[in-house]
Amino acid sequence: MTTKGLAGSEFRRNGTDAEEHFDVIIVGARCAGSPLATLLARAGLKVVVVEQATFPREVLSSHLMEADGLLFLKRLGVLDAVEKTGVRFMRRADTKLNDFHVVSQFPLRFDDVGGATFLRRHLLDQILSEAAVEAGADVRFATKVVEMVWERGRVAGVRAQHGGRETVLRAPLVVGADGRNSTVAYMCGARKYNVVPNERSYYFTFFEGAHPSSDDTFVFHRWGDRMVWAGPADNGLYLVGVSPEGHEREYFRRNTEEGLLSHMRACEPTANALADAKIATKISGIVKFEGYFRQSSGPGWVLVGDAGHFKDPSAGRGIGDAFRQVERLAPAIIAALGRSGPGVSSLGQDETLRQWTQWRDRRFEGHYWLANILGEAGALPAAVPEALRGMVDRGEIGRFLDLYHHRSKYYEVFPLLDMGRITAKMLLSGKHKRMPLVRETVKLLAREPRRRWINRHPQLGSSDVTAAPPLRGARTTRSSAAAQQTPPLPPAEPLPTTNGNGTQNGTSAHNGTSDQKNAEV
16 A cells, blocks of 8 residues: 555644645545646645545446547556556447447547557556655545535535544645545535436456457447447456346346356457456446536535546546546646635635536536437437448548547537438438337437537436535534535536646545445446
């Protein structure tokens, strides 16, 4: 376990809690918290990272990083450590959507490392946390946040517990990078909006003994009600993930391995790659979750990664999106704290972080709904593979593949008007059953405009309120916080023009531990 100053907290002789002061407190040390700590520490800020788990530790995740995520690791200076794990960088994509099938090269840029790779999270998280320590951040494992410290209506720090001792950590800003079930979000009263419950469940595991011919190919097949994604991982392993059909859910619960193997063998590229392979790790899965955006900034606090936004895992964008958020958030924090010096109002800090939250919502809104479409039960709308067929004919399949790397936008790759024209052409061709196609068209025309409208007008669900800041001077506890009135959502205003490059988190729970209720099979 790599730590710095883990035993640095001492109690005062009068029995009150010891206090330590920092510029930024980050709760969670995984793929959002640790790289953020690295960037802030390199900029000269005094940073402490509080992580409930001890590393290395497995966590539920897609384990997938695309080209933009790999490039971030290169800029962060940890690519050499990543390569030492034996990862293989995929350069081809084998894509099947309904009856459409194509194998093509990822559209890579001159400085790209590869198109995608699978790296087990316990290895990635260890690499990222060690980089944070090397940069000068104070990383404390086995340390749990038990309370927020409030002063005059603002978060002013946290009360942390380690080995039965409590320490008060104070800072002008507390960052929640602690996953879907974020403690920071709960204690600060952050509300979810645009919530979508899951329609599919997902299971995955790693195989050993895959055929070498599969080493450079990412597989994503979505046909009928089935879904398989796969590719080479670190240390000679090969990841396979599946999503069972609705009527198979109960069977998968009772016969998980048999169900996963059945789906793997029904997908031609994985069946060929793993003909002589065997399962090398336990099978993990997620069966109940919801996609959401969450109010992600307030007086003295901000959320990043899955703590503030989570989408259906079918898109495999958790880690890459966390990296994008971190790279945009770090300079925002530096600017915010720089404007909050002596004699400067803290409203500058709050406004800067509010604008960052607006940027995040605009940046990820399209991919959020794309992941929701991929994660819907049943077959994909027939117009989607038909649109891809047209892209292949025009030599534009790279536009679709760039969705993996978050370098193209869902609304531009699949414009609503074009999808309507494609559907009309399919109806006139007489090659498709009319009634199913008409139902899909009605659903498309009713759903997509509404989704684009609620991007600008966030919709709260009845169960999205978690907690709220306490009254001035009160100590925050989970029981007392839940009864308070919640703060308003940030208004949907236009973002200021910037020149910055917007660059899951794996799935984690309080202070970076995995969500055992939903993760274990």
